[in-house]
Every structure is written in C-alpha cells, then in structure tokens.
Amino acid sequence: MARLVPLLVLVCVAVISAWAWFRSAEPVVLPKLPPVPAKVDSPPPVEEVPYTTGPASADGIGKFFHGREIAKVMGHPHINWLERPEREQEEAPSKAISDIDLAPDAVIADIGAGSGYYSFRISPKVPRGKVVAIDIQPEMLDFLRTKAAELKITNVEPHLGEIDDLKLPAGSLDAALMVDAYHEFSHPREMLASLLKALKPGGRIFLLEFRGEDPNVPIKPLHKMTEAQARLEFESAGFRFTGNLKPLPWQHLLVFERP
Template identity: 85%
Template sequence: MARVIPLLVLICVAAISAWAWFRSAEPVVLPPEPTPPPPAASAPAPAAVEVPYVTGPATPDGIGKFFYGREIAKVMGHPAIGWLERTEREQEEAPSKAIAAIELAPDAVIADIGAGSGYYSFRMSEKVPRGKVVALDIQPEMLDFLRKKAAELKISNVEPHLGAIDDVKLPAASLDAALMVDAYHEFSHPQEMLASLHRALKPGGRIFLLEFRGEDPKVPIKPLHKMTEAQARLELEGAGFRFEGNLRPLPWQHLMVFERP
C-alpha cells in the first residue's frame, strides 16, 4: 500500500500539470485578411491653365505669335476654296475614312470649326439627319459660299455661323461635338477659342481634331500647317480637355479625339 500511494500522487500531479497546460494555452488566432485598397479613382479632369503668348520674328508662313512654343500659321483665306474643293482630295486625304470613323448620334449637334467651303460640313450632315452641323467660320466669304452650296445640294441641316477670332459665339452646352479639320493651327487666339469651345460643348462632348502629321516629313505640307500629336495634346489638355486617343485611319493626318470632362 505504501508503494501505491506515491504512484497515485505521481499520476495526479501529471494529470493536473497536463490540464493546466491545456487550460493556459491560448487558441491559435489567424491574422485578419488584409483590407483591400479602395478602388483607384478615375483620372481627374485636367485643369485649364493660362499660358502667355510669346511674340517674335515671323517666319514666311507664320504670324510671329507663339503658343506653347509653336508658331501660329497664317490663315488660308477664301481665295483657296479651289484647293479645299479639289477633286484629288479624297485620294490624298481620304476624308470619307475620317467621316466614317467619327461616331455621332443621329440627332447630334456638331460644329465644324473653320468650316471653310463646307467640304466636311456637307458630308457630315448625312450622319446627323435629325441633328445639324454648325458650319462656323470667321470669313463671311466662306459662309456665302456655304449658303449657295447648301441651296444647290438641297441640304437643310448645315447652318452657316459667323464666329470671331477668339470666340465660337455659340451658347453654353449647345454642342455634342466639334470638328476641326486642318484649321486649329491657324487660330490666332487658340487659348481663347479653346476656352469658348469648352463652354459650348456639353459635358462629355468630344473634339475631333484633324491635323497633318508633323512627325512625318513625307507629308507634303508646310511645317507650320502640320502638328505633332504631342503638341496637340499639350495645347488641348492645357485647356482642360481629356485626350481619348488617335484613331489613325488617314494617310496624311492625325484624327485625335478629346473630351470635355
């Protein structure tokens, strides 16, 4: 019996120790799942900035006024209507491809800024049968030609409109889109024109900017009448527009798309 008691004591001590170990051991707790980061915010709308014009000696094709380092080109006047309406224009520039690439609702209102003879205006009118094309120019002679041509073609949804050198002279939020074909580089007041166009476009309205490719020396156009994509982005993004892309369907020109946020 004397031997049994120490054995029982030993067993009890072992049991108590085991119970105490399990009792004191803390349960394993897995670390919490990491909190996922919030979704990235969409790119903020570019803020318009005011850039001073710089003047200097004019080159033969320029006016001696510089914007973002680019000399502004001389305006092509109404005597050049024949060049705008030349029969080989389709072969050289493929305007039908540009028009096909421009997406518009049938009831959209689009302004053809620097419409000239209306070469694009009349062709664009077919895309907006329930809307209209505002054919804007600063030369009354161009608008007179437009009116006569509209009557000849019996097109009623092309509206000639006289703008100013620094203002499109259109109501706020009245446009779904704007088209500028080889004209923007000649604007003597590009900063003011872009600001007025920003006001005239509805939120989400787009600019379709066609310019001869300044990066390509094979394009047979005088340098000041061409623009690089980088230069166009610098100027339009500086005016508060968002670059959407360059469609690139044309042999000589950029077809760049910008949006009014």
C-alpha cells in the same frame, strides 16, 4: 395608497383625452418647397498660358502658343484647293467621316468650316441634328450657303464666329470637328476656352491635322502638328485625350473630350 387611486384615474383620463384630440385634429400640411434647380456643370478651371512673340517665319505670324508658331490663315481665295477633286485620294475624308461616331440627333460644330467640304459630307450622319458650320470669313459662309441650296441640304447652319469666340451658347454642342484649321487660329487659348464652354460634359472634339512627325507629308511645316503638340495644347486647356484614330494618309484624327 387609497389617495393615489383617484390621482391615477385623473392622469389616465387626461392622457386618453389628449390622444383622442390628436387623432381628430386636422393634419398639418407643410408648404411645398420650390424644386431645387439641376446643377449646371461648369468647365474645369484651367491655367491661362501666355502667348509669346518673336520674328515671324515665312508662313507664320510671329505669335507663339506653347512654343508653336501660329500659321498664316488660308483665306477664301483658296476655296478651289479645299474643293479639289484629288482630295479624297490624298486625305481620305470619307474614311475620316466614317470613323466619327455621332448620334442621329447630335449637334456638331465644324469649326473653320471654310467651303463646307466636311460639313456637307458629315450632315447625313445627323439627320435629326445639325452641323453648325463656323467660319470667321463671311465670304466662306456665302459660298457655303450657295452650296447648301444647290445640294438641298437643310441641316447645315452657317454661323459667323470671331477670332477669339465661337459665339455659341454654353452646353449647346455634342461634338466639334476641326479639319486642318486649328493651327491657323490666331487666338487658340481663347478659342479652346470658348469650345470648352460650348461643349456638353462628355462632348468630343475630332481634330484633324497634317502629321508634323512625318516628313513625307507634303505640307508646309507650320500647317502641320505633331500629336504631342496637339495634346499639350488641348490637355492644358482642360480637355482629355481619348485616342488617335489611325491611319489616314496624311493626317492625325485625334479625339479629345470635355470632362
């Protein structure tokens, strides 16, 4: 036992010395790691639906998507029909616009904007944002620029798209509007994919189409769509249906969103 006492003393001295050294040592500073970049949400994968072809009807192009024949495009020579004075009485665009809920700083694309009839009327709802007025016909955009200058509207931005691509950056849109135009898209599958990419997660689409279910709507059949057909095409492209804002005199106002 007597021999163990000096040994225990030595052990205690060693422990106390080690503790004192540890307390006086400089703290170890770990290098800062670079911040982890925020995850960018990618659009959900969707299955490519093939086009089919067949004999063209009088108002169609003989190309079919989900069984629907695509209609011929109404070109810039028909601007007067888009700007007709009786359009408010027939279609109630002011009611449609009042039903479209947008933040004041939202960026909304008017796809197939044509003469800008809707673009200019919706621009006051986004005073700190803008309306990207997209068309594939330069003549339509020329008309739109002249009209914007006459009206002194500065938050409507003309934008030339392509038949299969909006030509917009990913995640750049809060919302999109399509008024009686989607049924004429010659490449709807590609355009829906382009729109899915351009919308932010939760971004909405407001789709106006003449009601295909209603024989009393005085529009050629290929220039109308049923709610069921629109849902089939948009939901198959990865969008989620959120509702039909009824009623308008002749049209559906369908709302979809990017998940």
